[in-house]
Amino acid sequence: MSSPVPAPAPPSGLHYWDAYWDHRPAECPCDQDFVLWLDEMAVRDAAIFHFGTGGHHHVGIECARPDRRNAVLGITAAPKELDTFVELAIARPDVLRHYNVLFGDIYLLNSRLLPVFDVVTLFHLCEFRGEKNDAYGGMTDLDLTRLLTDHVRPGGHILFFPGSYAWARANDSAKDVVAAWEEGAGVERVGLSRSLLVYRKAA
């Protein structure tokens, strides 16, 4: 009798973030600096994709103010951060009108479900991707950056966060991903704005 074929290994499940990030601008100023950049650029009535909402939802709440009216689609991989979004949505329909949050792994984003954005943030590029994402065929950071660039309108902006711990580390750095992406992506480097690095897609 031949030996039985081994059953396939069970899937390891989603690489979600079993943590919660409150607003700590002294440590992680990207979200705060992003809102300041939006105001300096007079970005109003725009469509924004935001990677990493935090449990504080600062970007969504600020963008929903009547003087900004920016529509934000945020993504979180943290169930506890989704919980605070649900609480926010129930308490503040005025915010919900402008701000929605997806729970999921950004490396599984499906292009067919995405609209065209005026602005995309990729502050946490390379911070949370690893073998667990590989196990279910998640995109690479470069694939993700290219995919979201495809969903930015001509003349729109893509922002990175060089203050990230993953920006200039020895391996798998966001800086290297951005350098590879920049070539042939049809973007121009605008420069630094506080803690953020800004690119503009060719018009």
Ligand SMILES: C[S@@+](CC[C@H](N)C(=O)[O-])C[C@H]1O[C@@H](n2cnc3c(N)ncnc32)[C@H](O)[C@@H]1O
């Ligand atoms: C350190 S927190 C920063 C939050 C916020 N941007 C800030 O600076 O305060 C990282 C964020 O990235 C999100 N995140 C981590 N891995 C993710 C993934 N694979 N897909 C989507 N979001 C992810 C977390 O849920 C969390 O909201």
